[in-house]
Amino acid sequence: MNVAIRVRKSVRQMRPYHPPLEGRTDKVRLDFNENPIGCSPAVRRALAKLSSASISAYPEQETIRKKAARHFGVGTQELLLTNGTDEALSLIVNTLVDPADRVLLVEPTYAMYRFYSELAGARVVALRYDNEMRFPFSSVIEELRRAPRVFFLPNPNSPTGSLLSTRELRRILQVAVRTMVVIDEAYFEFSGVTVISWIRRHKNLIVTRTFSKTCGLAGLRLGCLFTNEELAAQMRKAQSPYPVNVAALAAAEAAMRDRAFIVRTVREVIRGRKELESGLGKLGVRCFPSAGNFVLAYFANRAKLIVATLERKGILVRDRSGDFAGEGYVRITLGTLAQTRRLLRELKASI
Template structure:
């Protein structure tokens, strides 16, 4: 991170430079052909899955009960959204007219960009951040400019202010907390940025906000601010793809024109209502993540492994060497999946349960789940406790005496 990320047009960081000639003849837009496909998690991932920031505790039991209560008629009918919108509005104190349901937070990004960004518009992104921002910018044929995080991954507030003034972008996307760094900026500072740059639209991605306790939802929102929320992380509904965006009511009305009328399925609706109403489960889940995050970071430090401060449900960890092996390789060999960021020299580790965090430490210490040394570990006892060295010891004495005295 010592060098600023390059200023570039959309698509360049993920550009596929090995396009075969036949690809250029396909009836697909050039900006799509130039993109590198997103690499999703491997099918049937096994082991301890700490690579995609999922809630490893699972969803609330009330969510499962709500899903089991469904019958064939529920599945056969198109969903009704009024109950879920009302629950979201009540939970967060929002005007129901300002809320738009989306098929996950990614869909919220697409809706906003489809409605508000034209080819050639400038989009300001921070680096590193969520790669899907770049994907949707490329699809809109926008021009992307980058603001790099500081070497410590602290929020680059001054650099961002300068870029907003000099670039006058159509859109600026800020994840708060940021993925993969876990960095945050106060809601008040974000409101200051939007007020100082009224011609720029701001998307505030709050997918991980429940873990930081900071949100713009409770503050007066200017018309140039969009807030994106997800129920994938803290609520444990990643498999159902449920999110929502919040905008000024007049703007939300226009955004609905760019959204699919039935983007959220009926099962996600039922689950979302149950999840939002179980506030106790959310509080306990978030509390556990925060406690485990603090514990794991301290344990990594004890082992000489650097990690960065985080306000999300993950840690960005230096992929340093322990002996001859990298941290990522050690964990992988024990079935612990992490997300690698080789350009940062780091891995991102989801904060799982207390047991899963303990498994990380045992793996780094070369111990199994019972705390015993791994099978196959060689122990050498130079005192002869485990190895009888008496024969070689006396032979060494005999040869030494012979060399210096000429006698045996």
């Protein structure tokens, strides 16, 4: 039988994106900006308590959505729970972007902005951080005047670690009169800078957050999208009725309640970040100031060897050289202080 199935042009044209995600469980995972400290014990208890009745029913999310709204300080109708930030990004593109629309990014950045935009057949306009990892502010303002449909802006950005001030963000929102600005605050707890409270005032603003980082729930896939009520209602129409599973909902409730775990994680990461930055400095390795739970270091032509040597010792870090003009850029996630110290010892031995 002869069949002729056509795959959409936008999919045919995409490059496959397969981050190295297998066989990592037993390693020291400093490669994907997860929370290597783990998750709150309260989350594990909540998961253990899930009844057979709740597992076998389609998930009901309204109670948790209300609790999440209180937790984040927004109205219930201004919040969507999503299957990780990734689903929020996909939803944003599905709701706002038609084929051939322009989507603005500043690269290198989180890969899924380009992924969902290309999947939708959008035209990606990509500006770049410079070699000092500085944000190209005036070029961004210029591009916003050309009215792209969406501007994806993580704050802080990964892998550069760079952070924009609320003053700079306000300026961007003022200029973006015909553009939806998506401020991805995945690493907010480590930077302390947020614009969640602006969603009512700025109708061109969407903010996203995740439970994958500070709360350590990356494996359960849970994110949040915040925007004005009118747009949130439109987005809900474009979302499947059961995007978040019962385990993630139960975990979220426990994670939000255990604020002490969040505070401890943030403290440990920020302390580790200082130690890592100063340790790298002592080894003569350049690194860029970071407001996230990771540091971007520059190992020049030794990067590949160092990443491979660390891997042999059971420590995973992420070679991000592919994102930059030259070789040598490695992103290191902050784990526990003990893990960071072990990493520094291994680096000292191999440099």
